[in-house]
Amino acid sequence: xxxxxxxxxxxxxxxxxxxxxxxxxxxxxxxxxxxxxxxxxxxxxxxxxxxxxxxxxxxxxxxxxxxxxxxxxxxxxxxxxxxxxxxxxxxxxxxxxxxxxxxxxxxxxxxxxxxxxxxxxxxxxxxxxxxxxxxxxxxxxxxxxxxxxxxxxxxxxxxxxxxxxxxxxxxxxxxxxxxxxxxxxxxxxxxxxxxxxxxxxxxxxxxxxxxxxxxxxxxxxxxxxxxxxxxxxxxxxxxxxxxxxxxxxxx
Numbered sequence: 728x729x730x731x732x733x734x735x736x737x738x739x740x741x742x743x744x745x746x747x748x749x750x751x752x753x754x755x756x757x758x759x760x761x762x763x764x765x766x767x768x769x770x771x772x773x774x775x776x777x778x779x780x781x782x783x784x785x786x787x788x789x790x791x792x793x794x795x796x797x798x799x800x801x802x803x804x805x806x807x808x809x810x811x812x813x814x815x816x817x818x819x820x821x822x823x824x825x826x827x828x829x830x831x832x833x834x835x836x837x838x839x840x841x842x843x844x845x846x847x848x849x850x851x852x853x854x855x856x857x858x859x860x861x862x863x864x865x866x867x868x869x870x871x872x873x874x875x876x877x878x879x880x881x882x883x884x885x886x887x888x889x890x891x892x893x894x895x896x897x898x899x900x901x902x903x904x905x906x907x908x909x910x911x912x913x914x915x916x917x918x919x920x921x922x923x924x925x926x927x928x929x930x931x932x933x934x935x936x937x938x939x940x941x942x943x944x945x946x947x948x949x950x951x952x953x954x955x956x957x958x959x960x961x962x963x964x965x966x967x968x969x970x971x972x973x974x975x976x977x978x
Contacts, residue, residue, distance in 0.1 A: 729757025730958040735808040735859075737761045737800055739791050739848055740818030742770035744918035745867070748946035749815055749953050754782035756954060758813070761804045763789025763796070783808070791818045791844030797851045804855065811855040813957045816845040816866045819886075826881045834882050841886035842893070849897055853906060861905030865956045866894045867949075868910040870972045887912075891968065898966030907965035909956045914972025916944040939974030 736753050740746035741762025747769075750762045754777050762784060764770040770786040777784035787803050789796045804811040819841045822833050845866055856862030871879055872887030890910060897908040915934050935941055952969050955961050970976055 729755070730954060730960065731813070732757035734758045734812040734957070735761070735804055735810050736813035736815065736957065737763065737804050737811060737848075737852065738815040738817055739763050739789055739800075739844065741786075742766040742773060745913075745916065745946045745949050746815070746817040747773045748950045749817065750784060751777060751782075752947075752950045752954055753813075753957070754780075754784055756958070759783040759808045761785050761787060761800060761807070763787045763791075763800050764818070765790050789818075791816075791848065792839045794847055794851075797847045801851045801855050805858075810859040811852060812859050812862045814848055814852040814856075814862070814864045815953055815957065816848045816864070816890075817953075818844055819867060821880060821883050823880050824882070829880075829882050837882050837886055841883070842889045845890050845893060849893075849908070853901060853904070856906050857904050862907070863957050863961070864894075864897060864906065864908040865953050866890050866908065866910045867953075868894070868912050868968075870912050870914045870970065870976050872910070873912055873968070873970070874976055894968075895966045902965060907956075907961070909961070909964060909967045909969065911949060911952055911956065912968055912970045912972065912976075913949045914938065914944055914970075914975045916946060916949060918946060937975055937978075938972070939977065942973065944971065944973060 736758045741750045742764035750760050774784045774786040787800050789800050822837050868890040869887040871884040872891040894910040952971050
């Protein structure tokens with residue numbers, strides 16, 4: 728008996744890292760998954776790997792800043808699998824610059840992917856979830872959406888703070904539709920987004936010194952938290968924040 732038996736999920740940023748890990752875990756737990764990304768070759772590879780194990784998955788090209796792409800992704804989920812029950816707004820980018828170094832184009836780009844992308848995904852998933860009788864939206868924020876960081880990108884922090892509060896607004900507005908919405912706040916996770924800094928011993932040690940559990944997180948650490956919020960075990964959880972950071976923000 729899988730924790731997502733009978734569920735259909737749509738995951739953005741599903742071609743690699745956390746998104747790919749979430750897609751594979753969801754399928755193992757009984758879901759049928761539509762995974763979207765702009766990295767088509769990698770996304771199709773994830774689809775092929777899932778299908779090779781007997782799971783049901785469909786890759787779609789999904790630029791999260793495009794309304795047309797989101798409409799098509801939701802339509803694919805309903806047309807191919809009948810309904811849509813779960814949305815994971817996972818796609819995101821990091822621009823590692825100080826406020827003074829950040830250009831207007833940098834700001835607009837990161838806001839478009841990290842904030843507009845979550846808004847559009849939510850906007851187009853809600854009618855489908857309403858037709859399905861309810862659903863669960865999981866938005867990937869960050870510990871950067873909870874606390875400031877002297878070493879972090881202020882633009883990235885702004886986007887993740889926006890995702891945190893957009894999540895709460897969504898939860899309040901759509902509880903009546905039996906649609907839950909929660910945010911996940913990972914700390915440092917070993918993915919391509921921060922792998923460049925982790926490869927430098929001094930920077931890696933500096934990060935480890937700020938993590939009580941003394942290790943960098945794994946994509947699986949986040950994926951299991953997302954799974955909990957996506958499945959019916961969390962049916963009384965909405966508008967909440969799940970922090971997965973090795974204790975970093977507890978200090």
